[in-house]
Amino acid sequence: MSDLSKNDIERATFAFSIYDFDGSGKIDAFNLGDVLRALNSNPTLATIEKLGGTKKKGEKQLSLEEFLPIYSQAKKDKDQGCYEDFLECLKLYDKNENGLMLGAELTHTLLALGEKLEDKEVEEVVKDCMDPEDDDGMIPYAPFLKKVMV
Structure with a gap:
C-alpha cells in the first residue's frame, strides 16, 4: 500500500x-x-x-x-487495456477506414471474443451505448467505445 x-x-x-x-x-x-x-x-x-x-x-x-x-x-495490473487499445481492435472491422463498422459485427464481437458477455449483457450495452445503425447496418465505433469506457 x-x-x-x-x-x-x-x-x-x-x-x-x-x-x-x-x-x-x-x-x-x-x-x-x-x-x-x-x-x-x-x-x-x-x-x-x-x-x-x-x-x-x-x-x-x-x-x-x-x-x-x-x-x-x-x-x-498492466493487463487492463485502455481506450486506444480497444479502438485499434475495432479498427480491424472498419473495412472502409471511415470510422464505421457493422453493428452486427460489434454484437458478435461482444458475444464471442475476449471476456465473453451473455446475451442479456450485450443487449444492455448495445441499448445504452450504441448509436442507431445507418441504412447499411453501420455504426460509428469510436463513440460507442467512449460510452462503454466511461
Whole structure:
C-alpha cells in the first residue's frame, strides 16, 4: 500500500465510502469491480475475482484497510487495456477506414471474443451505448467505445 499516493488514498477512500451503503465501514466484495472502475481502473472479471471479488452479494465484506492493497494491486495490473487499445481492435472491422463498422459485427464481437458477455449483457450495452445503425447496418465505433469506457 505504500506505493499509493496521498491523493490515491483520498480518492480510494471516497469511492469506497460511496459503496459503503449501510455506513458500516465495509463494502460487499460483490461491488469490488464497481469501486475499482470508479477509480479509473479497468479490471477484467477474472482479475476482480483474483483480487477477492465475489459473484454473489453478501458472501464477503471488505474493510477500507483490506481494500487499499487491492486497489494498489489493481493499479499495477498492466493487463487492463485502455481506450486506444480497444479502438485499434475495432479498427480491424472498419473495412472502409471511415470510422464505421457493422453493428452486427460489434454484437458478435461482444458475444464471442475476449471476456465473453451473455446475451442479456450485450443487449444492455448495445441499448445504452450504441448509436442507431445507418441504412447499411453501420455504426460509428469510436463513440460507442467512449460510452462503454466511461
